Amino acid sequence: MNLSLIIPCYNEVENLPLLLERCSTLSDKSDIEVILVDNGSTDNSPEVLEKLLPRYPHCRAVRVPVNQGYGFGILSGLNAAKGDVLAWTHADMQADPKDVLRAFEFFKLHGNHIYVKGQRIKRPLVDVFFTASMSVFETCLLQTKLWDINAQPNMFSKEFFESWRNPPHDFSLDLYVYFKARTQGLPVYRFPVEFGERAHGVSHWNVNWASKMKFIRRTIDFSFELKKRLSK
Template identity: 50%
Template sequence: MSASPVFSIVVPCYNEAASLPALLEAFSAAGSGVDFELILVDNGSTDNTPGELARLLPLYPFARAVKVDVNRGYGFGILSGLATAYGRAVGWIHADLQFSPAAVFQAALLLDRAGGRKVLVKGLRRGRPLLDRIFTAGMSVFETVCMGTRLRDINGQPTLFDRSLMKDWTSPPHDFSLDLYVCVTAARAGFREVRFGVENLQRRHGASSWNRGFLDRLALARRTIAASLRMRARLGGGGR
């Protein structure tokens, strides 16, 4: 990795010790010959994530760790990693291997082909259960109306964009709504959104902390609506 890599990708890791060996090996295989950095954020884990990072990172020179002592949210973990990133483009992907690390390099290629500047690249999830797709479609309609800009599959991964987008960020959210924030601020800054299909795979280890049934989806919808209204109040309603 050079002092100024082409891109930096942040992976927030909360109790993902079991996923780390396969995650790092997948990045190593997909990123051979690519100048990038991988920032693994131990986001207040209570399992053996710190021990696994200490054991594995010496084997992968493109990767390094950032430590968050107490979990303060998904967004806080990502922002902690972004604050240390050197890449000309930056972004994130989840640690649970539901999205292949190879998709990160596809996103980087699309960003380069699109000219890099003023472009946001995001995955568009494929292969999801019908109920999940209906939930996402409904929330996309709500967010489009709420924020005044066309939005879809807000939580699709990976996410990659030119780092210049961050210079105008003010108080980005520390929770799950960071993905919404980047989509809205990119649209209002005149960024073009590029989407590409990414297979949504089954988790290899552990279980989702929220998606365990219909009631969980309803609870998430309530939290999402509340977070969206707070964000609209901060950013101002309406499109750019």
């Protein structure tokens, strides 16, 4: 059983050395490959990756020439992956890439036909309220129990990935995959993960309440699209 971890990176040049060093524990394992997706970065991420990657034999990069969304970058990495178990997490160092080691244990115990997702703990109260509100809304609208939808990492089989049809190219990808796992009847396993502070840079969506509202509107729009798909 081999694992491919996808990490989309958009203008994360300052975090790349830290991220690769954090991934060194993973790259020492012959059954894990790490794919950093340069998701249309406009900084000098390509040059930094070219310089650093030779030090990490089981890490490689996929380049998206023009940014087309968070989800598009993840999908580009998943399409390039060689593993029979696939996962993704964030590049901002808030999520520890080594969390996938705990997630991978569920597959070793229960086989490939499961879905594994982190569940965030020790978060600010405002973020907990935001997450709870969105979780209740999605659960009621889609009539499927969904909680902490944007938690990382996400892990699933390549067979499950190949069943996706028209997945979204933005942050709604988290919702789409979680919902699809539920509706396909995959056993869902959750485990606690701590999200830290960003090492460098700022969030590309969680900057202020205006960006949160934009994220909410786009997620709600996609949620109603999912609802329409169910009715067909």
